[in-house]
Amino acid sequence: MKAWQVPQLGEAEEVMTLGEVDIPEPGAGEIRLRVGAVALNFPDALMVRGQYQDRPALPFTPGVELCGVVDGPGTADAPTGSRVMGIASMPHGALAEYALVKDTAVSPAPAELDDAHAAAFTIAYQTGWVALHQRAHLQPGETLLVHAAAGGVGSAAVQLGKAAGARVIGVVGSPDKIEVAVRCGADEVIDRSAYDADGLIAALKSACGRGGADVVYDPVGGDSFTASTKVIAFEGRILVVGFASGTIPKVGVNHTLVKNYGILGVYWGLYHQRKPQVIVQATQALSELVAAGRISPEVSAVLPFEQAPAGLAALAAGRSTGRIVVMAP
Incomplete structure (x- = not known):
């Protein structure tokens, strides 16, 4: 062959x-x-x-x-x-x-x-469902911030967030990617290439509103993670999905204490070994969303x-x- x-x-x-x-x-x-x-x-x-x-x-x-x-x-x-x-x-x-x-x-x-x-x-949507529902317990009306929102993993998270009733803020890496994030359902899109580090934080704060982001979906790491810690809401949850930037961020655990937020790792593959029933639940839920035309x-x-x-x-x-x-x- x-x-x-x-x-x-x-x-x-x-x-x-x-x-x-x-x-x-x-x-x-x-x-x-x-x-x-x-x-x-x-x-x-x-x-x-x-x-x-x-x-x-x-x-x-x-x-x-x-x-x-x-x-x-x-x-x-x-x-x-x-x-x-x-x-x-x-x-x-x-x-x-x-x-x-x-x-x-x-x-x-x-x-x-x-x-x-x-x-x-399989990978993008199973990961997204496990992250948003099993790990972060995303609720209708919450604000979801998605980094790399025009990428394969990020675009799936945008769609799943909208299907769950969240308000979705997408972050993309260049102007040509804005349309993709909007098409997937993002309510607002930020082009991070238009800002320096401080400017990105200010833009995220403006987009997320006074309460901040209840859930952050981060497959990028590096500066994206650092910015997320500046806009995370009280009792917010940052989902660590990957490190596409190539930089694994350092976590100041004292900051998680004073702001009362959680950092949650997401390794979808481990559920096959430790909790296969979660994979079954995800598969059923995702099949229903596909049939309803909510995700693709x-x-x-x-x-x-x-x-x-x-x-x-x-x-x-x-x-x-x-x-x-x-x-x-």
Whole structure:
């Protein structure tokens, strides 16, 4: 089968090679999928560089998120021939004709979503639902501040926040990304590139209002996190989702004490191991929101298979909005 491989670590466009490899055989608890589409994620770029916490042995096929059709023996929830979406099992990632997934890491693909949108659904929306509802307990009428609101993870959080009845303030990195955040439902959008650090804080305070942000969704870290601590409300919750800026912020715990706010880590994958019932709840809730037309991935580019490394490079450089999806060969 055709597959992209990483024989050595580095930047995607420099190290990824396209070739023929054997079709992988599923092991115990695994299902093989005929890949339909692959959504690119920031962890894919980190994995190719060797900077992610999971480091598959070389060579490996990257691509963790996909939509495909069950090929061979399936399960009661994912029978042979059914269309599903989920997370690939390394080293047999999704940027190939066939991929392996754990039988607990797939769910039926909603009929309302085509392959490209279904491929981009699992990680961003599951993470967003777990963060906003399981961790922060977002309430209708609260103010939600979303950093990187035009990105794949941020745009999903904007949609989920609006679906939950929150007032949503989005922060984006350039003027061309404002429209994306608005289209996803943000009530107000701030372009952080127009401000220095102090100016950004002032703009956030103005947008959030006197009470501040009840919940902050932060996949960026760095200066974005620091600014969030200046506008967080009494009994507010800052959700630490990732560090796309490349900077892990230092936390002044004395500040959390005097302002009475919480900092909550969000590692969606851990729920599969520790509280799988939460994943079940999220899947059901998200399926209902899709069926009602309340949420749908913001897919900005659908690329042919041969352009996968270029797509990863654009994602890693922050040049994209929404999700970049690669179609199977």
